[in-house]
Amino acid sequence: MATAKARGPPSPDSPMPPTSKAGPEPRRPPSSDPQETNRPARLILFAAALLVAALNLRPALTTLGPVLPEIIRDTGISAAGASVLTTIPVLCLGVFGLAAPRIAGRTGTEAAIVAALALIAAGSLVRLLAAYPALIVGTIACGAALGVMGVLLPALVRRDFPRWTGPMMAAYTMALCAGASIGAGAAVPLAEGMGGWHRALAFWAVPAGATALVWAAILLRSRNRPASARRPAGLLWRSALAWHVTLFMGLQSALSYVVFGWLAPILRARGFDAVDAGLIVSGSILVQVAGALVSPLVATRLKRQGPVAVAVSAATLLGLLGCVYGETSAVVPAAILLGLGQGGSMALALTLIVLRSRDAATAAELSGMAQSVGYTIAAGGPLAVGLIHDWFGGWSAIGPFLAAIAVLAAMSGWAAGRDDHVPALGAPASA
Numbered sequence: 001m002a003t004a005k006a007r008g009p010p011s012p013d014s015p016m017p018p019t020s021k022a023g024p025e026p027r028r029p030p031s032s033d034p035q036e037t038n039r040p041a042r043l044i045l046f047a048a049a050l051l052v053a054a055l056n057l058r059p060a061l062t063t064l065g066p067v068l069p070e071i072i073r074d075t076g077i078s079a080a081g082a083s084v085l086t087t088i089p090v091l092c093l094g095v096f097g098l099a100a101p102r103i104a105g106r107t108g109t110e111a112a113i114v115a116a117l118a119l120i121a122a123g124s125l126v127r128l129l130a131a132y133p134a135l136i137v138g139t140i141a142c143g144a145a146l147g148v149m150g151v152l153l154p155a156l157v158r159r160d161f162p163r164w165t166g167p168m169m170a171a172y173t174m175a176l177c178a179g180a181s182i183g184a185g186a187a188v189p190l191a192e193g194m195g196g197w198h199r200a201l202a203f204w205a206v207p208a209g210a211t212a213l214v215w216a217a218i219l220l221r222s223r224n225r226p227a228s229a230r231r232p233a234g235l236l237w238r239s240a241l242a243w244h245v246t247l248f249m250g251l252q253s254a255l256s257y258v259v260f261g262w263l264a265p266i267l268r269a270r271g272f273d274a275v276d277a278g279l280i281v282s283g284s285i286l287v288q289v290a291g292a293l294v295s296p297l298v299a300t301r302l303k304r305q306g307p308v309a310v311a312v313s314a315a316t317l318l319g320l321l322g323c324v325y326g327e328t329s330a331v332v333p334a335a336i337l338l339g340l341g342q343g344g345s346m347a348l349a350l351t352l353i354v355l356r357s358r359d360a361a362t363a364a365e366l367s368g369m370a371q372s373v374g375y376t377i378a379a380g381g382p383l384a385v386g387l388i389h390d391w392f393g394g395w396s397a398i399g400p401f402l403a404a405i406a407v408l409a410a411m412s413g414w415a416a417g418r419d420d421h422v423p424a425l426g427a428p429a430s431a
Helices: 039-055 065-075 079-107 109-129 132-160 162-194 197-202 205-221 240-269 274-299 306-325 328-355 360-378 380-392 396-416
Strands: none
Touching: 039 132, 039 162, 039 205, 065 079, 065 132, 065 162, 065 197, 065 240, 065 274, 079 109, 079 132, 079 240, 079 360, 079 380, 109 132, 109 197, 109 205, 132 162, 132 328, 132 360, 162 197, 162 240, 162 274, 162 328, 240 274, 240 306, 240 328, 240 360, 240 380, 240 396, 274 306, 274 328, 306 328, 306 396, 328 360, 328 396, 360 380, 380 396
């Protein structure tokens, strides 16, 4: 029987086998955590859920404008009363946007989004009552929910997609614009098909409720994320750069909400029927998708985003003036230019929040500041347009007001576009 040969010391010329003081490393068993093994698939599904949520951020607002003349007729309110109705949701965006980071800190971001989507559904259903007080209550509920979601969703992009900020912000803003366009374009056909504007407004409870169920499923499968230590958020309020971002957000939003609330009545006063006016507004908002796609991709490739801010502000102003003062045949081209400018402006404002932040905690706080203060500023846009109409008895006097807003937006966007960051409030987020 053969015997084993005794092993002597290796010769100097023989290769030394690798050694380890700890011995051979045991093979790591495959992870049984589906969140680790399926992370790419989870990110794709989460991105899809985020974009579906973004689709619900504007229909509750953009459905009002196309049916506003019928609301005025049936409820007996004045143009000033209608201005209040179009201004309240923007104010709610500001007030509740400021509280969004604190709400998410207590409940978790995903849970806050589930609650906000449920509140959109409830507020939309309240509008079914078709009375002015019910419209006010439903609009406040929708505005509060939109304020919370509008702050938290961009922070989720910064948290979970730090390497794809440009494409994700482009897709997010495109979803915003698509939802706004669908709401504006479908308002009058839904009102005619469902037997009243109140049913058309209440319809949007259905997609909001369905999306809430999707996010509830995400909440059940998500892990609890440890809160990062943060320095006082008051640092942002002393930052000039943060204020420039905030002013750009507010001023460009003021023009957006003028379009959402008053462009359809302006076009109807110029001779367009209700369906055509709604379709022009819807088409203009739909074109925002193209501007929203291009603006973040260009902005994230530049060190300074100021030139982009000037370009999109100029396009917005020229398009608005064309819709208000241009020949009837020029309204559609002007609406297209308006859509490109406004889509680019909104996308740039949201992208600046991410670009000027070093981490997800800072992005959430800057998003809260920019959108809360910004939307409070923006609320003055539709309110002032309604008051100017009442004072002067027509729409011809609103041009200088719109021009002033656009110029100030370009100036603040130029300052917000410099290559710098606001004070960091938390540790860098991991992908």
